[in-house]
Amino acid sequence: MNDAKTIVILGGGVGGVVTATTLRKKLPRRHQVIIVDRERDHLFAPSLLWLMTGQRSARKIRRPLDRLTKKGIEVTHGEIERIEPEARRVRLADRSPGDDRGSVRDLDADYLVVSLGAELTPETIPGLAEGGHNFYTLAGAESLKDALEDFNGGRIVVLTATPAYKCPAAPYEAAMLINDYCRKRGIGDRTQVDLYAAEPGPMGVTGPEVSAGVRQMVEDKGIAYHPEHQVAEVDARVRWITFDNGATADFDVLAYVPPHCAPRVVSESGLVDDSGWIPVDRNTLDTRFPGVYAIGDVTGIPLKMGKPLPMAGVFAEREAEVVAQNIARDITGKGEPASYDGFGECFVETGGGKAGFGRGNFYAEPTPQVKLYKANRRWHLGKVLFEKNWFRRWF
Ligand SMILES: Cc1cc2nc3c(=O)[nH]c(=O)nc-3n(C[C@H](O)[C@H](O)[C@H](O)COP(=O)(O)OP(=O)(O)OC[C@H]3O[C@@H](n4cnc5c(N)ncnc54)[C@H](O)[C@@H]3O)c2cc1C
16 A cells, blocks of 8 residues: 655745654655745845844855755745645746746645745835835845945934734844944944834734833834834935825935735635635644645734734744644654644844843733843844754754
């Protein structure tokens, strides 16, 4: 009897790599573990913040996905053009989006794991892409680094284009790291850093105490914080931002977090609900389709307090471990069922070789229970170590 199963994992980011590697360790070799991504490299996104201030190179923060083949994982590169969750079938194209040439093939799965992350859509805000640097991408973080090197004083604006985005700490860290970078370069006295946020406060899901704590960290650096400023348009020619509330701001350098949405292939698949994201069982990450799981940024997990679980790598990683365990158990009959408990943590880089740290239970009810630890050198070293261990552990 041929009982060999095929597990197809969509996305070679955080969730995908962790799912594939964990599954490969748990499953006998006759079962096939396939990971699919359009990119050749896995990027460690948290380090983009260090790249933009010249503390990392692109080479240091990415690894070829093909390295996973050494572990017995099949790595397939291509554009995922269609997902049929009912049939657990995926259409894969060896071509770039919109290109009619190139080959197309279908992959059939016994188990399908969707970890395709969030798509970034700066083009939905007039002038944003032309006027600023999208530091949520490698290219944008690199162009921001160049702009900061050329910068000799004036106003730097860090902006969040919508209230919900991955890694809610990142723009706050970015503002503090940029501020620190200018100080170190000796141009601090002629530099003003402003942070315009669409949201009412930092890291809102973590509760008022943590939010106030992060705001304090930012303001202690002399960064001017302007919450509830929804960008309407950017005039790149005269470097001018207009907000929905009528406010305006000029800038010399603009670093922004773009709007996010589910990748088009996901929203067209029938997997998403009205929220625009994939609804899942918050403990098992099952979708409504048998044998199909979704993890990480592409999911929408509502919390009792009215906001969804934030998008962050820490959640994608833990959800991936749960899904891998449960698929392996389903196939082999071994081990205990796993359940994601909502725990997570994050570092908050404040510059000057220091970081704060937030940790807690995001599934706690009625509100998440998260504690923020004061910034010190230890947490910063913890983040450096986390980066090192990430590559050691998964690549
Ligand atoms: C600047 C920055 C700092 C961050 N810092 C932190 C942090 O300190 N801590 C933390 O927990 N999180 C952090 N994050 C967030 C974290 O990186 C994401 O939450 C995490 O990567 C989500 O994992 P994922 O697997 O859901 O998606 P991703 O890691 O985004 O992976 C999705 C993959 O799917 C691929 N893909 C998408 N569509 C297609 C398609 N149609 N065809 C083929 N391939 C496709 C993409 O190429 C990508 O490789 C940060 C993010 C940024 C941008």
